[in-house]
Amino acid sequence: MSNAAMGRAQREPAEGDIVREQAVLFRLTDRLYRANGLGEIYDAALNAICDALGSSRASILRFDSHGVMSFVAWRSLSEEYREAVNGHTPWTRGEHNAEPIFVEDIRLSGESRQLIDTVLGEGIEALAFIPLASSHELIGKFMVYYPAPHRFADRERELALTIARQLGFAIERKRAETTAARLSALVESSDDAIIATDTDGIVTDWNSGAERLYSYGRKEMIGRPLMLLIPPDRQNEEREILARIRNGEHVD
Structure with a gap:
């Protein structure tokens, strides 16, 4: 094989990854645009998270009315695990500059022994916390999980943030539509x-x-x-x- 051919062979997987990622983001944008409710928004986002980041496990959490970060949608997480970690968040609700957190090995995270054991007990060794924000406040996070230590490439980090921005915008838009419909009903009645x-x-x-x-x-x-x-x-x-x-x- 010539040097030029070898070069093309080495580039093809990367080019294929880019095409796949673009397809994932296009499907996400299309599904978010067509979504009729939060359930469809969450489902579209979980599909994109798993497809883009190469995992079978993910979750979306939102601050509830009491300010507790609670699960609203998930893939392949046990009820016991969700109950054990519900409410855990690295950020407060009023935080305006929340940064994503990528944990490549939960054993080295510095978290409490109890939390580390809970995560390992679920078969999770690496995970990422990605903040979800509206135009003016932090509204939640999405998480992606891996069964072994995982080094997050720059491209994965960028994809995670792109999905988070689209998801945050979709949630804010749906919330605004719901508020407008409620106000319209009040005015009309x-x-x-x-x-x-x-x-x-x-x-x-x-x-x-x-x-x-x-x-x-x-x-x-x-x-x-x-x-x-x-x-x-x-x-x-x-x-x-x-x-x-x-x-x-x-x-x-």
Whole structure:
């Protein structure tokens, strides 16, 4: 085999790894975009973590309402193990610059003897803690596990962080969608007239209370100026209010 051929043979596995990693990230992006709930988001992320990082075991943990880091999704972890390590986290909820932690051999980690024995008892010898963050806070972590000591290559570390960013963004987006849906339901069920406009005074939302009060249906008012409801002799007041809002002023 010529030197050139040998060089190509040595490069092919690396090139193949890059193609495989790109395919994993593409599938993750596609599945996160199509996900209908957190369960589908977690499932897509666990698939990507295992495929990209070459492991059959992974987990996702989130801070619960009490600030405890708890399991929300996992692959191939026993109930006993999850109960034993639930709540363990290297970071606090308010931490803004959490860094990933790669443990190449749990025996050398410096953790307590009890925790090391628990991890080894599950057949885990190496693991990684990867923080999950929204745009303004730490929301959890994902973990990947190996049955033997494992040296994390730079490429694996980069992949882990890429998956974490996508997962964090997907969780934040789903949380925002849920909050928006809840607020929309509250507005719609209110007996009070609630109207939303843009900064030009064009109606963007109109609830059933507004329909009852003003006798205009939602379809009649969405996209039309709020000025239709204001007597001609008071329309200057509305223009002044909108001008103040556009200037960033507070209006009672």
